[in-house]
Structures are given as structure tokens and as C-alpha cells.
Amino acid sequence: MTGTILLILLVAGVLVTGRIINGMAVQMSERVITQISQYHYRLLQAEFGRSEKVLAVAAQFIRTHPAASETELQVLASTLTEMDPKVGRIWFMEESRQTLRSYSRGGELQVPAPGEDLRRQVARMPDDSVRSRVNEQVWSMSCRIRDSRGAAHICGIDLPLQEMYDYMAEQNPHSRSYAILLDPEGMIVYHPNPQMLGRPANESSGFEAFREVLATGRQTITYTVSEYLGVDEERIYYPLQLGGRRWVAGIGIPRLAIEQDIDDFHFYTILTAVISVLFFATLLIVAQRRWRREYDLRRLSEQESAQLHLQQVLEQIDPHFLFNSLNSLYALIRCNPEQAREFTLTLSKVYRHVLERRKQILSTLSDEIDFTWQYYSLQKIRFGDRIELTTAIDPALRNWRIPAMSLQTLVENALKHNRITGRNPLRIRIHTEGESLVIENNYTPRSEGNAESLGVGLERIRSVYRFYTEENISISSDAEAFRCRLPLLPPEK
Incomplete structure (x- = not known):
């Protein structure tokens, strides 16, 4: 009876401990989600910070070399594209002469496609914008500078959106999260679904959360259904400073990925509890049998003693x-x-x-x-x-x-x-x-x-x-x- 009571207390303790562990598992899942999203967010910061650095180096070169030769610009473009594989093109334009020189990856001088007036596009574009080129969406980052002689220049880099996402995915192939990036105007610059690139944000892509983060500069957590995966997800929006302006990065973590870990955690917890109960029950059975043997021996000894006493009485x-x-x-x-x-x-x-x-x-x-x-x-x-x-x-x-x-x-x-x-x-x-x-x-x-x-x-x-x-x-x-x-x-x- 004592062993049964102890076994019941053990099972009750396991159940109470299981509830505590379940609460800890939920907290752990929240921490895991936060860690995954922060890691992905810091990756975005580092990668786009490198793109900004490429633009800054190009602008500094033009500022100090107002009359750079074609060869020098080709070497510069080749070097800078090696620094950041996301960059698809680097271009320079002197505003007074309306002279545009564009270099693709490797420093090759790029000739505009028929009907493409890059000079007019560059002159009108803001410092950061998403625009359409032939058969692709391009994110352009640019800055206006004056050289040592006082001449005005526009220096910029183009990042093809699809190539940029493919490259970023290769940097973190086993990630259980995905990211979207929206510029200050709400344009989607970075998204796993190519069809969403270059489009304005809507309610399904978190427009309300985008506006809140853009206005407050604080991260926001939303629970939604992913328009990309079609599953429940937890999405955390972070402010991201690019080009002196506030952008918004959304990190989506599907609940399935976390729930699988939690299910595994629960499985091993239950397995441990079952093994503990079975182990205790086995020890209890062994102890009960040993006690029974001792009890039988004691009873036999008592019977022999009683029989001896009875014989003395007889x-x-x-x-x-x-x-x-x-x-x-x-x-x-x-x-x-x-x-x-x-x-x-x-x-x-x-x-x-x-x-x-x-x-x-x-x-x-x-x-x-x-x-x-x-x-x-x-x-x-x-x-x-x-x-x-x-x-x-x-x-x-x-x-x-x-x-x-x-x-x-x-x-x-x-x-x-x-x-x-x-x-x-x-x-x-x-x-x-x-x-x-x-x-x-x-x-x-x-x-x-x-x-x-x-x-x-x-x-x-x-x-x-x-x-x-x-x-x-x-x-x-x-x-x-x-x-x-x-x-x-x-x-x-």
C-alpha cells in the first residue's frame, strides 16, 4: 500500500512537473522565435550595410578623382562588385554633362538597351527606389556628391531583387524563417515570392504593422497566415536604417517549425517520465517481492516460535x-x-x-x-x-x-x-x-x-x-x- 501511494505521488509529481515543463517549453519557443528572428534581422543589417559601404566607397572615389579614366572606373567597379555579390551594376553620372557610365559585375561597361534612357531615369530617381529594368526588378541606391572641383555627380548601385534574394538564401540555407523588406514608401524590396517584388505592401503582407514600425521605430509582433507558405506564422517587424532612412524588415517564422521542436521536446519529456515511472514501478515490485520473502521468513519464524511455545504448553x-x-x-x-x-x-x-x-x-x-x-x-x-x-x-x-x-x-x-x-x-x-x-x-x-x-x-x-x-x-x-x-x-x- 505504501509503495502504491508512493507510485501515485510519483505520477502526480510527473503530471505537475509536466505542466511546469510545458510552460517552460512555451517560453522556450518564444525565446527561440525571438532568437531566430533577431539572427535573420542582423543578417539583413550586415548584408545591406555592406551594400551601403560599397556605395560610400564609390562616392568617395568620385569625390577625390573628378577626372577618373574609363580604366580606373572599370577597376573600381570590378573591385566593389567583389566586395558585395548582391550588387549587379555600378554607375556614375556627371549632372552637367548628362554623361552616364554604367558597369556590370566584373567592371564591364554596359550599353543601355534600345529605348532605355538611363540618364533621364537617374536624374529623376530618389536616393533609394525600386524600378523596372528589362525583364527584372532592380533596387537602386544612389547618392549625390560634388567632386573637388565643385562639379555635381550622381553615384549609384543596382541590386537585382531576385538575384539578391537568391544570394541571401544561400547565406542561410537551413533557416527556419524568411524575411521581407519594405522601403519607406511601403514597396516590397525583398520577398521569397518573386511575384511580390516591387509591389506595394497590402494587408496580407503586414501593411498595418509596417506603418506602426515606421512611425514608432519599435519592433512589432503579429500572428498571421503567411501568403507565401499558406500556414500560421509569427512575424516580427524590425526598423532597419538604410541610406539615412527607416525601412522595415519583417521576419516570418512558421509555427510548424517551432511546434515540431516543441513536439519533440514533449515526446522526450513524456518518454523520460514514462521511463521514470516504469523504473520506479520495477524497483517497487522488486522491493515488494523482497519484502514479501522477508515477511514470509518472519512469519515462518514466528510460527516456529509459537509452535515451540505451544509445545511447551502441551x-x-x-x-x-x-x-x-x-x-x-x-x-x-x-x-x-x-x-x-x-x-x-x-x-x-x-x-x-x-x-x-x-x-x-x-x-x-x-x-x-x-x-x-x-x-x-x-x-x-x-x-x-x-x-x-x-x-x-x-x-x-x-x-x-x-x-x-x-x-x-x-x-x-x-x-x-x-x-x-x-x-x-x-x-x-x-x-x-x-x-x-x-x-x-x-x-x-x-x-x-x-x-x-x-x-x-x-x-x-x-x-x-x-x-x-x-x-x-x-x-x-x-x-x-x-x-x-x-x-x-x-x-x-
Whole structure:
């Protein structure tokens, strides 16, 4: 029972701990989402910061080299595109002359496509803008500078949007998040879906969150359905400074990616809990079996000890019976020698029966009633009409058992402890009640103490019951009667 209670407490502790761990798992998932988004955000900062640095280096070169040759500009463009693989083209234009020189990756001078008036586009474009070129969307970053002679120049770089996203994806191929980037006007510059590039933000792409971050400069968390993946996601919007203006980067983390980790965490937590419970249950079973073996050994030892004690008591039966009988014979010799001789002959027959049953611990109720009547006939010689015995036994219980010679012992005690006279005869009644045997007699105790009573008989009866059953004899008395109840033991199978 103690082990079961401990097991229940362990299971309850595991359940409570599981709830705590579940709360910790939720907090952990939030931290993981924050860490993933911050990592992706810092990656965007670093990459676009490198693009700004490329533009700054190009502008500084034009500022210090107002009359740079074609070769110098080609070398510069080749070097700068190596610094930032996202840059698809670098271009320079002197505003007074409307001269535009454009260099693609590797420093190759680029000729405008038919119908493409780059000079007019450059002159009108803001410092950062998304524009369409032939078959592609391009993000242009530019700045206006004056050289050492005071001439005005426009210097810029073009980042093809699709190539830029492909390059960024290669830098973090195993990322569980994706990013979008919106310029200050709400134009989508960076998005995993090519069809969204160059389009204005809408409600599905987080326009409300974009406006909030643009206005406050603080990050914002939204829960939405990804228009790119079509699954629930948590999207965190961050402010991003580019070209002196505030842009907005949105980092989307699909819930599926995090929930898979949480499910794995729960699985291993449950597995650990189950293993712990099974391990404890195994230890409990082993301990219970060991305790059971020790208990059986202890019970065997107690039984052997009780049996030894019982044997010692049984060894006192013969002297006890003979001692009491000789006392009765002594008293009878003094008052009636003739009855004493008859008592001696009857005693020899009864004592022979005692010797035959001396090793018997339990006896059937039928045998005990018969032996009690033999003993009663012995005492009848001494007391005559001053004693009377009656029995009423249920025939169905005659094969049930009681300690051997227990009835004789109780009848003998009644003779020893009561005043027996012609006016006050001793009436003993033996009958069954339920599964018990009741011995009762009228109670007229002697005024003087009975020095002959050694208590051996009752102790022997109690010892037998302690050995065979949890029940024991019960004794009660009042002013009129003395009663003793003996439990009946089932017949031997």
C-alpha cells in the first residue's frame, strides 16, 4: 500500500512537473522565435550595410578623382562588385554633362538597351527606389556628391531583387524563417515570392504593422497566415536604417517549425517520465517481492516460535490434569473413602484417554463433547447432585474443531472457582451460537482465593488460538453467570 501511494505521488509529481515543463517549453519557443528572428534581422543589417559601404566607397572615389579614366572606373567597379555579390551594376553620372557610365559585375561597361534612357531615369530617381529594368526588378541606391572641383555627380548601385534574394538564401540555407523588406514608401524590396517584388505592401503582407514600425521605430509582433507558405506564422517587424532612412524588415517564422521542436521536446519529456515511472514501478515490485520473502521468513519464524511455545504448553497438560485430579482425590479420601476408590478407577480410564490424545492440538467438537461427558462422570462421583451438565450442539457443527481438552479445562475451572452446595448446585450449560461454542454456568464465586488455580489451562487455549487464527476466546461474567465463548475452527479438509 505504501509503495502504491508512493507510485501515485510519483505520477502526480510527473503530471505537475509536466505542466511546469510545458510552460517552460512555451517560453522556450518564444525565446527561440525571438532568437531566430533577431539572427535573420542582423543578417539583413550586415548584408545591406555592406551594400551601403560599397556605395560610400564609390562616392568617395568620385569625390577625390573628378577626372577618373574609363580604366580606373572599370577597376573600381570590378573591385566593389567583389566586395558585395548582391550588387549587379555600378554607375556614375556627371549632372552637367548628362554623361552616364554604367558597369556590370566584373567592371564591364554596359550599353543601355534600345529605348532605355538611363540618364533621364537617374536624374529623376530618389536616393533609394525600386524600378523596372528589362525583364527584372532592380533596387537602386544612389547618392549625390560634388567632386573637388565643385562639379555635381550622381553615384549609384543596382541590386537585382531576385538575384539578391537568391544570394541571401544561400547565406542561410537551413533557416527556419524568411524575411521581407519594405522601403519607406511601403514597396516590397525583398520577398521569397518573386511575384511580390516591387509591389506595394497590402494587408496580407503586414501593411498595418509596417506603418506602426515606421512611425514608432519599435519592433512589432503579429500572428498571421503567411501568403507565401499558406500556414500560421509569427512575424516580427524590425526598423532597419538604410541610406539615412527607416525601412522595415519583417521576419516570418512558421509555427510548424517551432511546434515540431516543441513536439519533440514533449515526446522526450513524456518518454523520460514514462521511463521514470516504469523504473520506479520495477524497483517497487522488486522491493515488494523482497519484502514479501522477508515477511514470509518472519512469519515462518514466528510460527516456529509459537509452535515451540505451544509445545511447551502441551507438555504441561498431563501434569496439570493429573495435579487437579489428585487434589480432588485427596479431598474425596478424607470425606468418603468408598467414593475415592470409585473415583480412582474412573480416573485411570479418563487419564488413559488423556495420554492417547496428549499430542493432539485440535479436536472435533464431537470428540470434545464426549470427553467432557467422561470427565463430568468422574466429577459426578465426587459432587453427586450438586453439579449438573447439559449440552445443545448443532449437528452441522460437530466436525468443526476447537483446542483439545478445552471444554474439560473450562468445566474444571467452573468446579474450582465456584461454591458448590446442595442448596446452590453448579449448573453448566454447553451450546453453540453461530460459529462459536458457549460454555456458561451460574456464578457463585468462593469467598477465599483458590490457591490451586495456576491459569495453565486458559493460557494453553489462548496459545492454540493465537497459532491457528486471529480470533481468540472471550470471557464475560456478571452477578449471576459466567460465560466463555470459543470460536469454532472449520473442519480439516
